[in-house]
Amino acid sequence: MSAPAISETRRRVPIVILIAALIVTAMVICAILGEKIAPDSPFLQRLGVGDTPPSPVHVAGTDLLGRDVLSRVIYGARTALVGPVVVAAGAFAIATLLGLLSGYLGGLVDSAIMRWVDFMFALPGPLVAIVVVGVVGGGYWTAVLVLAVLFSAPDTRIVRSAVLEQRPLPYIDAARTLGISRTRILFVHILPNIAPIILAYVVLDFAFALVNLAGLSFLGLGVEPGTPDWGRMLFENRSILFSNPVALLLPAVMIILTAVSMNLIGDWLYERFAK
C-alpha cells in the first residue's frame, strides 16, 4: 500500500462515525431547542390521566403525574448534555494546566502533581461522588464539580505524557534559545501540538460523565425531583414499568445511544489525530 493510499484511508470518515455524529447532532438540537420542538410541555401534569401507555396523542405515553414522556425526554437532553460538557471541559481545564506544568517543569512540581494524580486514582470515583453529594448536598451541580475534579486525574497523566513527547523536540529547544518565556512555550507552542489528543479525551470524558451523572440521578442524588432528566426518569418511572415501559426504556435508550456515539467519536478522533 502506498503512502498516499494510507493518507486517503485516514481522511475517510467511517459510516458508523457519521451515524454517531448525526445522533449527537440530534441530541444537541434537542438540548438547544428543547421545549420548542417537544410535542407538549415537559412539565404539564394531567393528574386525572396518570400513567398511560403510548398512544397517538402521547407517542411515548405519560408518566405517573400524566406528563408527556417524549417531551420530557427531548427536554431532558439539555440536562443530559450540559452537565457532561461542563465535566469534560472542567476536567481538561484542570488537567491541561497541571499536565503542562508537570510535563514541562519536571522535578518537584512533577512529583507533587503526580502524587496528587496517584491519590485521585486510588479513589473510587462514583462512590466519592455519591458520598460528597450525599453529605454536602447541592445535587446536580455538586455532582458535576466532583466528577470534573475526579476526571482530571487520568487526563493530567495523558497531557503530561504528550508534553514529555514534545519537550525534547527541536522546536522547543529553538524557542528556549530565542528566550521565549515558559508560559508562552507552554500555551502557544506546546498546547496547539497536543490539542488533538486533548480533544479526543474530552469527547471520551463526556461519554463517561453522561453515564455517571445519569447514575447519580438514578440514585436520587443528581437533579431535583421534577426535572426532566434521563437518569431521573429512569429512577422515577420504575414504578410504572408495567403500565408504561416506554417511560423507562426511552430515556435508557437515549443514554446508551448518546454515550456510545460519543465513545465512537472519541475513539475515532484519537485514532485519527493522536496516533
Next chain:
Amino acid sequence: MAIGVTRRGILVAGMTHAAFVSIVGTFTMAPSAKADEQIESITWALPSIPDTLFIPHAWMTYTGAIMSLVQEGPLAFGNDLGLEAALADRWEVVNPTTIKYHLRGGVKFGDGSPLTADDVVATFRYHMSPDSGSQLASFYNSVATVEASAPDEVTVNLKAPNVQFAFTPAHMAGFVFKKEQLADKRIGTPEVLPLGTGAYKLVEFVPADHVLLEARDDYWGPKPVVKRITLKAIPDRTARLLAMQQGAIDGTFDLAISDVDQWEALEKVDVVDEPSLGVYLLTLDHSAPPFDDIHVRRAVAYSVDRKGLVEALLNGKGEAATALNPPEIWSGVLPSDEVRAFYATLSPNYAFDLKMAKAELAQSRYPDGFDVTIEASTADPYMVNIMQSVTENLKQIGIRARVQETDNNTWFTNYINHDKLGMRIMAYYPDFADPANYPSLFFSSANAQKGGMNGSNFKNPEVDAQLTKANENPNPGARADALKEVFKIANNEVAVVPILWPASAMAINKKYKLSGYTAFWYNIPWAMRGFGLR
C-alpha cells in the same frame, strides 16, 4: 371514593370507658398456636429502619412496627381499634381526673426481671420530663402526677379531665421500659437494646439496616407463632417488589397504592388494604416570613390539586382531604355523612384554582414570589410525587419551590426539631381513633415548639380553648361542636393545607395469613394478631 368504615359504636363504647365508668377490661387473646403451626422464621421488609429503637427519640410508624412486638403498654388496641387490657389486666376511672391501672402478675421483661409499677411510673415520667427530649411528651401534657399506688398499681392524676389520655397507655407513648434502662443514655443503640415485656426480644439491631427479633418462651401471653422475625429496610419500592417476587421477604407494610396492581400481579402474594385514617398535609410556619402572611398561605392552599393527586397516586383508593381529620375518625362524636356536610360548609374551600392562587399571592407582601425548599422523605410512597406536583403548580404562580429528597429519619427529625420549618410535608397516621387527636397535635399552641407536631407554629387562643373543651368534655355533642369551631378557624387561617386521606396496603406471602391487619399496624403486635400458616 370515600372510605366506607364507621367506628361510631366502637368509639362511643371506648369513650364511655374512658370518661365515666369503672371498667374491668376483658382480655382478648389471639388463639394459641398449635405446635405444628410454629414458623421458624420470617423476613419482613419496611421502607425504613430507624437509627435508634428508643421510641421517645424515634417516634415513627416503622419504629412502632418493630417495637410493638417487643414492648407493651398497660393497655392495647384491639382489632376493632378499641381499648383492651394488656400489661394492666384491668383499669378503672376513679373520677374524671384519676385513672388506676392494675398490673398483671407474672409479667417479665426480656432479661427475666419482673415488671413493676415503678417501671410504668418511670416510663410515664420520662416522657413528661422536659429534660428527656421525648418526642411523645405531648401525650402526657394533661398529666399532673403518676404514682405507684401499690406494688401492682399505677395511679395517674390528670390536671383536668382529658378524653384523649385514655388512649395513651395503648399507644407506643405508653410502651413500658425497664426503669434502670431509662437512665442509660445509650438506650436504643445496638449496645443497649431496649427491653420490653412483649412476645419478642431484640437480638440484633443494625441502625438503618435491619433488626432481628426472637420469640420469648417466658412471655405471659399466648405463645408466638413465629420464632424469629427479621425486619429489614428496603426503601426502594421496586426493590421491595422484586424481593417479594423472589421470595427474599415474606411481607411488607406501607405499599404505595399506585403500585398495588403490580403487587397483585405477583403469583404468591396477597395484598390487603384497609382505610388508614391517615392524612397528608402541608405545614406552613405562621411565625416567620413568608408564611406569616395569610395570602401566601391561601395561595399555597389553592395550588394543591388534591383530586388529581388522589386519582394519579391512589387509583381512587383514598380521598382528597378537605380538612385535617378524615371523616371516619369523627365517628365517636359525629357520623361521617354529617362530617362531610360540615366540611362542605367550610369557607373558603381551597379547591384547586391557580387563578385564585395567583390573586392571593398578588395581595400578599410577596407578589413576585419567593424561594422555598421542601424536604420530602424518599421512604414515603407518595411524598416526593405529591411535592413534584405541588412545586410545579407553585412555580406557575411565581413561587420558586423545589423539592429536596431526604431519608426518613432526617425528614422527621428536622420536622420535629422545628428548625427552619418554612413549608413542610407531613404524613400522619392516627395515634388513636379520636377526632381530637389530629387537631390537638397540629393546632394546639402547646405543640408549637420543638418536639411538638404543630409544624405550622399555629397559635390561636380560641382554638386552644375549644380543644380544651373537646378534650375535657366527654359528651359527644359538645365535643363535636368544639371541634367544628376549631376546624372553622383552622380552615380560615390555613393552619395546615390538607392534601389527601389515603388507604393503606400491605403484602404478604400467600402461605401466611395476617387476619389482624388494621389501620394501626404500627401500634399493635402484628405478628401476634392472627399471623400464621394458611
